[in-house]
Amino acid sequence: MRLYKKEGNTVQILSYPTDNIEKGDYLLVEDANVNRKLITQVIDVQFASVPGLLEELLRDSTMEQQVYGETIDPLGVTSHINHIQDARMLLCKIRGTMLNQKPHVNSSWLPTRSKSGITKIPINILLSHAADSKELPINIGKTKDGTTLNITAHDLDGRLNIITGKKGTGKSHLSKLLVLGLVDYKATVVVLDLNGEYTGLGTSSKGGTNQYSDRVHVLTPGSNFKVSLSQMGLSVILKILVHALDLPGTSTREFKHIWKTLCQQRKISMHELGEAIKQSTCNMHVRDALFSRYYSLVNSGFFTDSEDSATSFEKLFEKTKQTGGALVINLKDISAVDRQIVLEYTLGNLVKILGQWKIKSVFLFAEEAHLYLRETYWEDIVTRMRHFGLFTNFVTNQPDTIQENIYRQADSIFLFNFTNERDLETVSKAARVDSETVKSIAQELPPHHCLLIGKAVNDFPAMVKVRALDIKTMGETRLFFENQNN
Numbered sequence: 001m002r003l004y005k006k007e008g009n010t011v012q013i014l015s016y017p018t019d020n021i022e023k024g025d026y027l028l029v030e031d032a033n034v035n036r037k038l039i040t041q042v043i044d045v046q047f048a049s050v051p052g053l054l055e056e057l058l059r060d061s062t063m064e065q066q067v068y069g070e071t072i073d074p075l076g077v078t079s080h081i082n083h084i085q086d087a088r089m090l091l092c093k094i095r096g097t098m099l100n101q102k103p104h105v106n107s108s109w110l111p112t113r114s115k116s117g118i119t120k121i122p123i124n125i126l127l128s129h130a131a132d133s134k135e136l137p138i139n140i141g142k143t144k145d146g147t148t149l150n151i152t153a154h155d156l157d158g159r160l161n162i163i164t165g166k167k168g169t170g171k172s173h174l175s176k177l178l179v180l181g182l183v184d185y186k187a188t189v190v191v192l193d194l195n196g197e198y199t200g201l202g203t204s205s206k207g208g209t210n211q212y213s214d215r216v217h218v219l220t221p222g223s224n225f226k227v228s229l230s231q232m233g234l235s236v237i238l239k240i241l242v243h244a245l246d247l248p249g250t251s252t253r254e255f256k257h258i259w260k261t262l263c264q265q266r267k268i269s270m271h272e273l274g275e276a277i278k279q280s281t282c283n284m285h286v287r288d289a290l291f292s293r294y295y296s297l298v299n300s301g302f303f304t305d306s307e308d309s310a311t312s313f314e315k316l317f318e319k320t321k322q323t324g325g326a327l328v329i330n331l332k333d334i335s336a337v338d339r340q341i342v343l344e345y346t347l348g349n350l351v352k353i354l355g356q357w358k359i360k361s362v363f364l365f366a367e368e369a370h371l372y373l374r375e376t377y378w379e380d381i382v383t384r385m386r387h388f389g390l391f392t393n394f395v396t397n398q399p400d401t402i403q404e405n406i407y408r409q410a411d412s413i414f415l416f417n418f419t420n421e422r423d424l425e426t427v428s429k430a431a432r433v434d435s436e437t438v439k440s441i442a443q444e445l446p447p448h449h450c451l452l453i454g455k456a457v458n459d460f461p462a463m464v465k466v467r468a469l470d471i472k473t474m475g476e477t478r479l480f481f482e483n484q485n486n
């Protein structure tokens with residue numbers, strides 16, 4: 001391999017098919033004089049365009065058609081010509097410099113063209129040199145050369161991550177792997193599970209229990225997940241009324257008044273609230289507005305007056321604090337309004353609990369969050385809530401539903417295959433990597449393979465085949481023509 005050209009942060013390297021270089025491979029350009037190595041990653045493999053090559057190829061093809069007989073090559077140049085015709089041009093992005101076996105992002109120098117040697121370096125070796133800490137590994141899967149690729153739980157701690165890719169490529173699978181990886185290290189994880197896919201986390205693929213069974217708590221709103229007004233507090237119920245049920249300002253004021261009175265009388269329950277609204281002397285329209293919201297709350301089936309059957313996040317967190325655990329909020333089969341109510345409650349309550357330091361931090365996994373997260377929450381989650389210890393991982397197959405500023409703030413992106421140009425354009429806005437890398441590599445990722453970008457891999461984008469899990473898969477698309485032959 002030979003260094004040919006450099007433009008911006010792209011270098012072009014000449015190679016031959018025997019070098020066996022593919023997209024995504026890392027190459028070290030070694031300059032013997034200065035004891036530094038340039039770290040580059042192949043993002044595209046093209047044919048080398050040599051002057052006169054087109055003519056040569058055309059001449060070859062016409063000869064094949066018209067001239068019959070023996071080819072005589074007394075000087076033995078055919079093999080050389082073939083060699084040149086097969087020469088490859090590797091388009092590589094500069095990722096940094098290797099100095100004393102330690103990778104640095106600085107790459108303001110240029111190796112010699114005449115004497116530099118170029119070698120392939122496995123991504124694991126590169127990452128093992130780059131990583132500051134090897135504690136708390138989470139095994140993601142295997143790289144192309146068959147070695148295990150680990151990230152560390154620190155890479156999810158205090159971070160914002162995005163898992164994206166087109167339908168059915170394995171996003172939810174990776175997200176489950178990360179959830180269990182965190183639970184292994186005694187973290188508390190909350191999953192907003194839109195399709196009831198995570199409810200099988202505590203069940204093995206054969207249907208029995210697995211090692212996570214007692215640490216996965218599936219909460220289905222209305223059945224084993226009900227809450228009481230008394231443990232809720234004014235701020236959370238107001239969030240539900242204003243954001244989920246669109247209660248107007250005047251009515252909100254009246255509600256606060258009623259709530260205060262109930263508090264003084266120590267009579268906070270759904271029943272008492274209904275009575276208080278009935279007896280309130282306020283304007284008729286305000287009362288109607290309050291009543292309609294009240295009935296929405298009642299009809300959601302999410303509220304209970306019995307303290308015993310009410311779910312307390314505090315108690316659940318008490319348990320997860322010792323052993324780690326995942327709370328899976330099963331949002332399957334509930335209406336959009338009820339989903340909003342449950343979400344406002346869950347997030348409001350999480351922030352309250354975190355604010356009171358009852359637990360240190362919570363990892364939140366949100367699938368297709370645009371379907372239930374209101375606009376203002378996005379900003380809030382990535383900026384303010386991070387300081388409260390709420391670390392979010394968004395999972396989506398529609399990257400344009402996540403705002404651009406969120407991509408820019410994302411620490412790591414787990415990118416699965418995308419073929420659609422527009423989707424790729426959106427993802428490539430992520431500040432942590434150049435758009436060419438995203439577009440060129442993501443388009444060719446096979447299913448179950450992902451490109452890791454960002455802090456989790458110390459800014460050395462890496463392709464990995466995600467490993468399988470021994471859990472019961474749920475949320476698969478139900479098929480009509482399945483098993484019709486049997």
Ligand SMILES: Nc1ncnc2c1ncn2[C@@H]1O[C@H](COP(=O)(O)OP(=O)(O)OP(=O)(O)O)[C@@H](O)[C@H]1O
Pocket residue numbers: 165166167168169170171172173174397448465466467468469473476
């Ligand atoms: N690394 C893997 N090893 C084995 N099976 C996998 C792997 N990744 C995904 N699968 C399986 O492939 C199927 C699709 O995966 P998954 O549900 O994670 O896709 P998805 O990207 O979340 O799809 P959707 O966009 O529909 O939510 C599932 O049945 C899952 O169990």
Ligand SMILES: [Mg+2]
Pocket residue numbers: 171172173
């Ligand atoms: Mg999914």
